[in-house]
Amino acid sequence: MHFVNAKGILTGNSGYYGMNIYRGCSHGCIYCDSRSLCYQFTHPFEDVEVKQNAPELLEKELKSKRRKCMIGTGSMSDPYMHCEEKLLLTRRCLEIILKYGFGAAVLTKSDRILRDIDLLDEINRSAKCVVQMTLTTFDDDLCKVIEPNVCNTKQRIAVLEKMRERGIPTVVWMTPILPFINDTEENVAAILEECVRTEVKGIVCYDMGLTLREGDREYYYAALDKFFPGMKEKYVKRYGNAYELPSSNAGTLMKMLHRICSENGILSRPEDCFRYIQEFPDKYPQMSLF
Numbered sequence: 001m002h003f004v005n006a007k008g009i010l011t012g013n014s015g016y017y018g019m020n021i022y023r024g025c026s027h028g029c030i031y032c033d034s035r036s037l038c039y040q041f042t043h044p045f046e047d048v049e050v051k052q053n054a055p056e057l058l059e060k061e062l063k064s065k066r067r068k069c070m071i072g073t074g075s076m077s078d079p080y081m082h083c084e085e086k087l088l089l090t091r092r093c094l095e096i097i098l099k100y101g102f103g104a105a106v107l108t109k110s111d112r113i114l115r116d117i118d119l120l121d122e123i124n125r126s127a128k129c130v131v132q133m134t135l136t137t138f139d140d141d142l143c144k145v146i147e148p149n150v151c152n153t154k155q156r157i158a159v160l161e162k163m164r165e166r167g168i169p170t171v172v173w174m175t176p177i178l179p180f181i182n183d184t185e186e187n188v189a190a191i192l193e194e195c196v197r198t199e200v201k202g203i204v205c206y207d208m209g210l211t212l213r214e215g216d217r218e219y220y221y222a223a224l225d226k227f228f229p230g231m232k233e234k235y236v237k238r239y240g241n242a243y244e245l246p247s248s249n250a251g252t253l254m255k256m257l258h259r260i261c262s263e264n265g266i267l268s269r270p271e272d273c274f275r276y277i278q279e280f281p282d283k284y285p286q287m288s289l290f
Contacts, residue, residue, distance in 0.1 A: 002047060002050065024045045104130075137153060203267070
């Protein structure tokens, strides 16, 4: 990793701000869109760029804002990578969010977030906090192949359980679902069952499939050659160089998703999930633990 002094930390508008403390990632997920050339990385993706002055920048910006809103993090780079264990930049930013009365929406694949559950709880009690967890593959052996350097799905589900115990609302990102690999009814049904059991508020899933751009595609195909011999040829034959790669089971799987969500009061349209995540009501009703 390497350190930089960033010029700014928040992006977006007065209704919702995004924040990326790091650029690049050490999780090693074989499908990661953030590797795409369009994001113009000037350093190797695994050489994580650390915005070492992120807390100072965040405090300067939040103290000058009169309107409270949600601050999101994790859309481009996981805020709980390995380096966060020692650097504590995500924790320091959460402390500042709490100090100035803003809300937090945190997206991660890592159970390192449990280290900060005390802060997340305080933010949720004073304003609003939403924890978002990515779940793609219920089988832990397969999970370690496609998401090799981060905790497995069972450990992520345990995070959802801990958040529910604290009354912290959660949203699951069930994406991407990889054609010919984890796009089975068995896999999706198992994930949905855990979402119901842990009482998630919403599930973000645009469609059953994945997207590939230049840079991301090459890395993904190299991983297919390494771990799934012959799979790359199936992809090329079916999809060519398409950006969107829908699963052949997409229709069936999406129907199952919407049915189970509807039966259990879970938001299933992305726009509804985003509206919930980004909403900062004047009086945020606390979720009951009982």
